[in-house]
Amino acid sequence: MNSATAPSPAAAPAIRVEGVEKSYGKLHVLTGVDFDVARGSIFALLGSNGAGKTTLVKILSTLLKADAGTATVDGFDVASRPGDVREAISLTGQFAAVDEVLTGRENLVLVARLRHRKDPGAIADDLLERFSLTEAGGRKVATYSGGMRRRLDIAMSLIGNPPVIFLDEPTTGLDPQARMEVWQTIRRLADGGTTVLLTTQYLDEAEQLADRIAILHQGTIIQNGTLAELQRLLPPAKVEYVEKQPTLEEVFLALVGEEPAGKDQS
Ligand SMILES: Nc1ncnc2c1ncn2[C@@H]1O[C@H](COP(=O)(O)OP(=O)(O)OP(=O)(O)O)[C@@H](O)[C@H]1O
Ligand SMILES: [Mg+2]
Numbered sequence: 001m002n003s004a005t006a007p008s009p010a011a012a013p014a015i016r017v018e019g020v021e022k023s024y025g026k027l028h029v030l031t032g033v034d035f036d037v038a039r040g041s042i043f044a045l046l047g048s049n050g051a052g053k054t055t056l057v058k059i060l061s062t063l064l065k066a067d068a069g070t071a072t073v074d075g076f077d078v079a080s081r082p083g084d085v086r087e088a089i090s091l092t093g094q095f096a097a098v099d100e101v102l103t104g105r106e107n108l109v110l111v112a113r114l115r116h117r118k119d120p121g122a123i124a125d126d127l128l129e130r131f132s133l134t135e136a137g138g139r140k141v142a143t144y145s146g147g148m149r150r151r152l153d154i155a156m157s158l159i160g161n162p163p164v165i166f167l168d169e170p171t172t173g174l175d176p177q178a179r180m181e182v183w184q185t186i187r188r189l190a191d192g193g194t195t196v197l198l199t200t201q202y203l204d205e206a207e208q209l210a211d212r213i214a215i216l217h218q219g220t221i222i223q224n225g226t227l228a229e230l231q232r233l234l235p236p237a238k239v240e241y242v243e244k245q246p247t248l249e250e251v252f253l254a255l256v257g258e259e260p261a262g263k264d265q266s
Contacts, residue, residue, distance in 0.1 A: 012075045014039040014164050014195035015060065019069035021219075022055055029055050031219030032069070037212075039163075042186065042196045044210035046203070051216045053199035057168050060197070061091045074164055090157035091166045097153060098141050104128065104152050105137040111156045127155040131185065147178025154185055165189065167198040171205060176249055177256065183209055 015037035022030040029052040037043040047053045058064035060071055062082040071078045074088035098107050105124050112120030128137040131151045141149060150170065157165060170186065171179040186209055190196050200206055206213045207227055214224040223230060246254075 012072070013037055014041075014074060015043070015197060016072045017056075017060070017069070018071070020056070020059060020066045020071055021068040022052070022059060022064070022066055028219055030059075030066075033216070033219075033221055035214050035221055035224055037195060037197055039195050040190060040193045041211040042190045042198065042209050044206035044213045045197065045199045045216055046201070046206055046213060047199070047216035048201065052219065053216060054168055056216070057091070057166050057197070057199060060085075061089055061166055062086055063091075088162055089164045089166060090160070090162040091168070092153050092157045092170060093168050098144075098149055098156065100142040101140060103138050103140055104133050104144070104148075107141060107152060108156060108159070111159050115160050117159060123159060127158065131155045132181075145178070147174050147181055150174060150178065150182055151185065154182070158189075162194075164195045164197070167196065169199055169201070171200070171202065176252055179205070 013036040015035075017033055017035050020030055020033040021028075033052075033056060035043075045053050045056065055064065059066045060073055060078060062078050062085050065079065073085045076084040076088065078085050098104075099110070102110065105128060108124035108127055109120045112123045117123055124137075125134075128134045131154070133148065133151060133155070136144065136148060141152065144152065154167070154170070167186065171182050174182065183205070186196055186198065190211075198205075198209070210227070212224065212226055213230060214221045216222075223233065
């Protein structure tokens with residue numbers, strides 16, 4: 001890497017969260033959240049139902065105001081520069097935001113128009129191709145499977161090439177194959193330099209994807225580290241000699257004829 005040729009506001013982390021607090025009435029959901037996300041990395045925010053993951057994503061994407069603390073995204077303060085933050089991000093919410101009565105291609109063209117992009121048709125075709133939806137592109141979204149909807153939803157959020165994307169539970173409700181397709185999509189984004197913050201309740205999703213994992217619990221980040229760092233928090237497993245049984249996921253994927261997702265495919 002040649003840092004001399006890359007002058008950007010980029011020395012700062014893509015996302016910086018400091019002391020963020022949020023309550024709904026008497027319910028203190030976030031009581032002081034701090035973390036940084038490095039540019040081009042995948043950061044997984046893990047937490048149980050109701051931990052406050054969506055609340056935090058909403059604050060970072062300017063949909064909700066924090067009660068206290070500060071957060072910057074792509075160097076812009078979410079409270080004082082919300083317009084700049086919105087320019088720099090995309091948000092794929094917990095529930096797919098695609099329009100059922102339109103075709104996949106029409107959904108993409110619509111968003112490209114709304115974002116004032118030149119040549120919305122070409123943008124749509126390119127994204128359909130990248131997300132393996134070219135054949136389905138002319139069909140109404142109402143006929144898509146859950147995995148296809150998710151892929152379309154993520155494709156829509158990439159129009160305009162935002163440097164930072166938020167994915168709130170990107171694979172909830174998907175079958176193992178569709179989850180792997182979404183995982184591959186997310187890896188490709190990060191490989192291309194996009195910063196990804198995703199929330200998940202699936203531990204394996206964080207293991208598979210994330211450069212760093214933060215655990216949100218009772219309003220605050222109780223651990224933040226790489227998978228290896230988190231694993232070192234527990235004593236190493238005793239060595240036991242047991243026959244290794246295939247996991248149900250391995251059996252399922254063998255039967256339906258898919259390769260299990262490796263960590264280091266490209
Ligand atoms: N607008 C609101 N008004 C009142 N309470 C809210 C509001 N939004 C969220 N909450 C509450 O705040 C807590 C955190 O909700 P949030 O949606 O951020 O959790 P989450 O970690 O995303 O959960 P899940 O895994 O179920 O998506 C929950 O107890 C929820 O009921
Ligand atoms: Mg949520």
